[in-house]
Amino acid sequence: MLTDIIKLLPDSVANQIAAGEVIQRPASAVKELLENALDAGATQIDLIVKESGKTLIQVIDNGCGMSETDARMSFERHATSKINKADDLFAIRTMGFRGEALASIAAIAQVELKTKRSSDEIGTKINVEGSVVTDQQMTAMNEGTQIVVKNLFFNVPARRNFLKSNAAEMRHIVEEFHRVCLMHPDVGFTLTSNEKEVFHLFPGNLKQRIVALFGNNYNERLLPVAQEADTVAINGFIGKANFAKKTRGEQYFFVNNRFIKHPYLHHAVENAFQELLPKDSFPSYFLNINIDPAEIDINIHPTKTEVNFQDTKLIYAILHAAVKKSIGQHNLAPMIDFDVNTEMNIDFGEISKMNRPINPPSIDVNPGFNPFHQGELNRKSGMHQDQSSAGNWRLLYGERTSGQGTDIENKSQQEKEPKSEMRSGNNRFLQLRQSYVVTAIRSGLLVIDQHLAHWRILYEQNLQQLEREQSGSQQELFPQQLQFNSTDAALLRELIKPLKVLGYNIEEMGQTSFVVNGTPVGLVEKDIHGLIEKILEHYKKNATDLQLDKKLNLARTISSHTALKYGQLLSETEMGGLVDRLFACQVPEVAPDGHKVFATLPFNDLQNLLK
C-alpha cells in the first residue's frame, strides 16, 4: 500500500534552514543584535565578542526592554513589535521588521536573554538552545536588554566549519560595527574583543564619529555634503580627492540610516570626482540619503543591503550635484597632472616669473564676435541652466575666503556697498600680462588665470552637451578636406558622432580623408586640420595615461585646445563675462587637469607687504 510521502519539517529543522538566510556568520548576528538595541532606543550599547564571535557575542543596551511575555515571544519566528500589516512595510523606519533575527539566532546557538522595562520591578531571564526554551526566571537588573549568544552554529557543523579564520570573521564584525556606529553618532558604543576594548565611542556628531572610528587624520580629510530636495535630503562627508585610497576603503551609503550597497549611486559619487581623482584610487564617503520611505522598496533581500528607489535617476542626479558642489566649494588641492609647478603664491612678483608659454596675440579674430559675452554661448548651447552663482560670485567668493559670517551678513553687506570693491573709474577688471584677470573682492584681490578659467568653462559646457546629446549650434564652413594617417583616421571615425554634438560637422570621405562642413559657433581657431590633429593626439594620450572615458576625454581635450590662450587681450566686458561664467561653473576652482584656476591675495597679506 502506498503512503503519503510529504512530511512537514520539524520546526527546529525549518528554523535552522531559515536561520541560514539571516545569519551567515557571527557578523550577521552582531548586526541584528545591534540594530535591535537601536530600535529599542538605546543610548549606550556595548558589544563584547570572543574568538570573533564564534564562541561568544554579547550585546548590552539601555533601551526600552521587554515585558516577560514579549521576551518569550521575541524568539518566535515572525514575532516583531514593529509591523502588523503589510502596508507598514513601506513606512518602516526601524532597522529590523521581519521578526526573524532572534528566532534565527536561537535556532543555531545557545542564547541567554535578560531584559527589563523601566516600569517593571524585576526583569526576565530566558535561556534558549536550538529553538528550545531551557529556562526562564526572574532576574534583578537595570533597564534594558542584555543578550548573550554562545557557540554559534553549535548544531550546524557544516556552517561552523565554513566559518573563516578569526581574523577574517573579526573584520566582518568590525565592518558591521562601523556601519551601525556611523549612522548613530548620538549613541555611545564600545566594542570589546577577547577582553580587550577595541573601540570606545562617545556620543557626538558624525564627523567626530568618523574620526573616532578611522583616526585623527580624518579631521582634515573630510568635506561636508549637504543637499536638500523635495523628497530627498543628502548629508554626510566625502574624503578630499588627494586622500583617495588605492583600495576601496571607507565607502558608506545609508538610506534612512540603514547601510546599503548601490553600485549605480556609487558611480554618481565617483563620477562627481571626475578627473580630480588620481588613477586607480577610490574616494571615501559617508553619505546618508534621507528619503520618504514610500519612495523606496527595501524588502527585497534578507540582509537588506539592497534598495530600489522609485526614481533612481533623480537620486543619482541629486547625489552627483551634492558631491560636486562639496568638492567645488572646499577642495582646492586635487592631485592629477601636477607636472608643472602650479603653486601660485599670491605675489605679483611670483606671478610674473611663472614660466608659461605666452602666445603672441592672435590678430585673426572676428571683431564682431565676443566669446565672453554673457549668454552668447550659453543661450545657444543651452548651458548653465543653473545660473544661480553667475554674477553672484563676489558674494559666493567673499563667503568662501572670509570663512566667517553668515550668508545673511554677507548678503546685507553686499547690498549696502554695491560694487564698492574697486573704485578706479569704471574699470573693475585688470588684465595682467595678457594672462591673468585681476579684480577686487571683499576679502582682497582675486587673480584668475584666463586660459584655465576658459578651459573650465568650455569643459563643463562640452561635457553637458555630450551628456545630454544636445548639439550646440554650428557655423557653416566652406568645406575643408582633411587627410589623416590610418590610426588617426580610425579614431576620428569613432569620434564623429560626439564631435557632431559638440558642433564639429565632419564627414567621412574615404579610408583616411574627411570633410569638415561646420565648426562650433565661436571657434576662433582657423587651422581646423591642426586643431583636430592636436585633439586626436591629446585624446590618445588621455585615454592611456588617465584612462578617461570617451565623454570626459573628449570634453577635456577639445576644451583645452579651444580655450582662450595666454597673450590674448581682453576687454573689460570680456573679462567680466569670463569671470561670471567661471563662477557659474560647478567646479570653478580647478581646471580639468587639476591646476588652480584662481588665487586670492587676502587684504591682510597686502597690508603686511606694505608695512
Ligand code: ADP
Ligand atoms: P525584528 O527586529 O525584525 O522585529 P527580531 O527577531 O530582531 O525582529 O526581534 C523581535 C522583537 O523582539 C522585536 O520586534 C522587539 O520587539 C524585541 N526585541 C528584540 N531585541 C530587543 C532589545 N534589545 N530591546 C527591546 N526589544 C527587543
Ligand code: MG
Ligand atoms: Mg531585529
